[in-house]
Amino acid sequence: MQLRLFTYGGSANGYKVELALRQLALPYERVEVEIFRGEAQRPDFLARNPGGRVPVLELDDGTNLVESNAILWHVTRGTRLAPATPLDETRAIAWLSFEQNAIEPVIGSARFWRLTGRDRDRADETARRIAQGRRSLAELDLALRDRPFLLGERYSLADIAVYAYAHLAGDVGIDLADTPNVAAWCRRVEDQPGHVAGPEPYSAPAHVA
């Protein structure tokens, strides 16, 4: 049995994992979960992830892994995308935490609301998150002023995790030209061998009237 990735095309959390699997040429079966039709709330999926969220990676022994960054850590272990030293491991964990605190629920949520019509009944909160997103990218820009990648000279899982939502900031009107180090880093990430674009557009059921 091979790896099975349960994901949703519009999810950048799922995209992170697919990007790593593709760049490492690890074979996997992709199972699309239409989260906006309740497919992640069905008992069979909840048995994999009681949180009812994608992505979930099923290993060849049937173990289900949840949380995109934990999955990234697992699939990149021992590969060229893993941190090279214990200190870099610590730095990578810091970037994965930054991504889950300052990028995903900020740029990711604002973008989801805006692209699916949910911003109409939460305009203030959307604006607040976009403002926070600008601050997060400014912080990222400062960190990237003296290094090509987040851990230094080498592209790693930290770049994949942070890139997944950061590169989508333009969808909420944040111009990456305002953070030139981030813009240049996005181009370097996109130039990596095996890079694939993502995530996919939101599916029709994601949109609200």
Ligand SMILES: N[C@@H](CCC(=O)N[C@@H](CS)C(=O)NCC(=O)O)C(=O)O
């Ligand atoms: N922190 C989690 C977030 C996972 C997550 O929020 N997944 C979304 C799609 S991006 C989902 O499945 N949402 C369905 C729901 O919450 O009902 C991760 O990084 O994997």
